[in-house]
Amino acid sequence: YMSPCQNLNGANKTMTTEFILLGFSGGQGVQILLLLLFLAIYMLTIGGNLLIILLIVSDHHLHTPMYYFLGNLSCLETFYSSVILPRMLYSLLTGDRSISLIGCITQFYIFGILVTTECFLLAAMSFDRYLAICKPLHYTNYMSDRLCIQLTVGSWLGGSLAITITISFMSQLVFCGMNEIDHFFCDFGPVINLSCSNTRIIGTLVFIMSSLCAFPPFLLTWASYVCIIISVLRVPSISGRQKAFSTCSSHLVVVTVFYGTLIIVYVVPKANSLRELNKVFSLLYTILTPLVNPLVYSLKNKDVQEALKKIPTKLAFLAGFRNTQL
Numbered sequence: 419y420m421s422p423c424q425n426l427n428g429a430n431k432t433m434t435t436e437f438i439l440l441g442f443s444g445g446q447g448v449q450i451l452l453l454l455l456f457l458a459i460y461m462l463t464i465g466g467n468l469l470i471i472l473l474i475v476s477d478h479h480l481h482t483p484m485y486y487f488l489g490n491l492s493c494l495e496t497f498y499s500s501v502i503l504p505r506m507l508y509s510l511l512t513g514d515r516s517i518s519l520i521g522c523i524t525q526f527y528i529f530g531i532l533v534t535t536e537c538f539l540l541a542a543m544s545f546d547r548y549l550a551i552c553k554p555l556h557y558t559n560y561m562s563d564r565l566c567i568q569l570t571v572g573s574w575l576g577g578s579l580a581i582t583i584t585i586s587f588m589s590q591l592v593f594c595g596m597n598e599i600d601h602f603f604c605d606f607g608p609v610i611n612l613s614c615s616n617t618r619i620i621g622t623l624v625f626i627m628s629s630l631c632a633f634p635p636f637l638l639t640w641a642s643y644v645c646i647i648i649s650v651l652r653v654p655s656i657s658g659r660q661k662a663f664s665t666c667s668s669h670l671v672v673v674t675v676f677y678g679t680l681i682i683v684y685v686v687p688k689a690n691s692l693r694e695l696n697k698v699f700s701l702l703y704t705i706l707t708p709l710v711n712p713l714v715y716s717l718k719n720k721d722v723q724e725a726l727k728k729i730p731t732k733l734a735f736l737a738g739f740r741n742t743q744l
């Protein structure tokens with residue numbers, strides 16, 4: 419196998435120091451439409467997730483493992499969409515699509531840590547729900563504050579470790595020749611395609627890493643929800659069953675779309691015809707997940723809605739407090 423640069427002699431080799439992120443094709447009109455669409459999505463994502471973090475931190479009714487997980491998830495997703503969307507909005511606004519090699523690798527590094535952590539965190543959250551619903555009598559024994567902290571910290575550390583190993587291999591690659599990335603952010607596959615080093619080892623490594631980081635959490639998540647659904651079926655009241663089902667099914671749709679698209683993009687070998695489709699799949703896990711997760715997991719939740727309702731009272735109290743002080 420000869421990569422493009424191996425044919426050239428050393429003197430002719432030009433090292434790539436800058437990439438062009440092609441983003442989405444389409445004329446000026448399409449670009450403006452995308453700009454407005456992504457801007458709206460970004461503001462909603464940040465607003466929704468920050469609101470949840472504020473609620474969870476400020477309301478002591480929400481100081482339980484489940485909400486600590488949700489708080490961490492919202493925190494993660496605030497960063498997650500901030501790694502990708504502002505850069506993309508800037509390109510759409512100014513037409514400047516270049517990104518330095520270091521910038522590109524950094525973007526993949528941070529994104530990779532966050533996406534892997536999210537895989538683990540979603541699994542931890544479904545395990546927590548499994549314990550709460552299927553082992554209600556022992557829930558507080560099993561899900562102690564200690565285990566909750568271990569699972570959250572473990573998710574963050576696991577994600578960081580997996581991507582740091584990948585990056586240490588990636589940093590040894592040489593990039594030369596073509597520098598156009600046919601994607602909207604510096605994702606692993608499209609970047610690695612431009613390297614003129616041998617990428618077989620790192621390709622295998624990422625295949626193994628992404629299989630390990632995506633399949634087990636995915637299976638654990640599904641297993642948890644299957645157990646939950648089975649135990650919900652035993653609930654005598656129809657309305658109770660319906661309520662539990664609607665919660666479970668919305669969680670399941672979200673995690674299946676998230677893990678499913680990740681597995682398709684990172685694990686399944688790619689045919690060229692899948693390129694454009696890959697961009698669409700990437701949109702689902704990079705941009706849609708952080709937007710819908712707060713809705714599906716938190717804002718539909720009764721305790722969170724209660725906490726939301728208390729905000730005006732709290733603000734009024736604060737205002738009154740300040741007035742009496744003056």
Ligand SMILES: *[C@@H]1O[C@H](CO)[C@@H](O)[C@H](O)[C@H]1NC(C)=O
Nearest residue numbers: 485486489490493566567570
């Ligand atoms: C994240 O999880 C840790 C450990 O469980 C918890 O102490 C912290 O409050 C959580 N963060 C948020 C924003 O909920």
